[in-house]
Amino acid sequence: MNNKAFICYANQCTETECLEKMIFGFGTPIQFMGETEQNETWGFLYNYESDELIGPFRAISKMNLKIDLTAFQGRYPYQVKVSLLGDLLRKKAALSYIQSIGIQVYRTKSGRILPSHQITSKNAETLDHWLNNDTIVKSQFSSDISDAYDSIIEECEYESSKKVLLEVRKAVSNKKRIKHEEADKLLIQLRDGVIKKEQPVYDDSKGLLRKSIKNILLDKKISSHDQFDEMCKIRQIEYDGQQAKYFPIIFEIIMKLPSSVRDRQRKT
Known part of the structure; x- marks a missing residue:
């Protein structure tokens, strides 16, 4: 085992709960869940180079002393006696584990x-x-335009990189038709490796902006980005530069949806 691994602990939990944490992870890649209890605790070791999870196991401190969980700092742990209670777990086995423990x-x-x-x-x-x-699980998205818009906005807020947005726009413009699943899958793929901001790009918690955009798309048969901008002006929708850079992408993705989907939404 090389040093590109980290060990996680979950005290005061059952073996099943530890498996759950192995599959779903903690709040952050390296997070220690308090001190050990009665000199032992459930844990697992994750090697992110080989993509393997070893465990769950009970880690037992030497000389009946508590393990200093903060000493590991995400690196391969110091000499710790472990008793393996599970086999090697890989990604492809995650589904069967989830099903087996409900x-x-x-x-x-x-x-x-x-x-x-x-x-x-x-x-x-x-x-x-x-x-x-x-x-x-496989992606399942509604054909509702508002769902597509919400999903795109979530990803754009999550990823504020201009490079990602430009790549999405380029990819969309090269497709004759694009479904919601394809748009979301593309955004998720492009998101990998991009540094994320802690704060969202803008606050639309009340949904006022997305509601206005949806109304424009449903009320009029928009066929160009210029018409889209014109309708924004008519409805007196104001937005700053941070918001504006999303509009071409949102517009192009929605306009690439099958016409039957857009027409159905206009009737509702």
């Missing part, structure tokens, strides 16, 4: 898989880092 999962609009009991953006980052989405 963990409930679901996918957000932006395509991220989360355990039903712990919904946090940090948790999602850990999942996206090493867990293959296609291994767990």
Whole structure:
């Protein structure tokens, strides 16, 4: 085992709960869950070069002393006596583990898989880092334009990189038609390796901006970006430069949807 690995502990939990943490990860890649209890605790070792999880195991301190969890600092642990209670776990085996222990999962609009009991953006980052989405569940997106818009905006806020946005726009413009699943999959793929901002690019928590954009798309048969801009002016929708850079992408992706989808939305 090389030093590009980290060890995680979960005290006061069962073996099943430890398996759950092995599959879904912690809030951050390296997070220690308190001190050991009665000189032992459940844990696992994750080697992110070979993409392997070893465990779960009980880590037992020497001389009946508590293990200093903060001493590991994410590197290969110091001499620690471990008793392996599980076999090697790889990504491709994650689904069978989930099914066998009955963990409930679901996918957000932006395509991220989360355990039903712990919904946090940090948790999602850990999942996206090493867990293959296609291994767990296949993407299922509604044909509602507002869902497509929400999903795109979530990814754009999550990824504020101009390079990513330009690549998405280029890829979309080269396609005759693009479905919601394809748009989200593309955004998720392009997101990998890009540094993320802690804060969203802009605050649309009340959904006012996305509601206005949806109304424009449904009320009029927009056929060009110029018409889209003109409708924004007519409806007196103001937006700053940060918001404006998303509009061409949103417009192009939605306009590439099958006409039957857009027409159906206009009637509702």
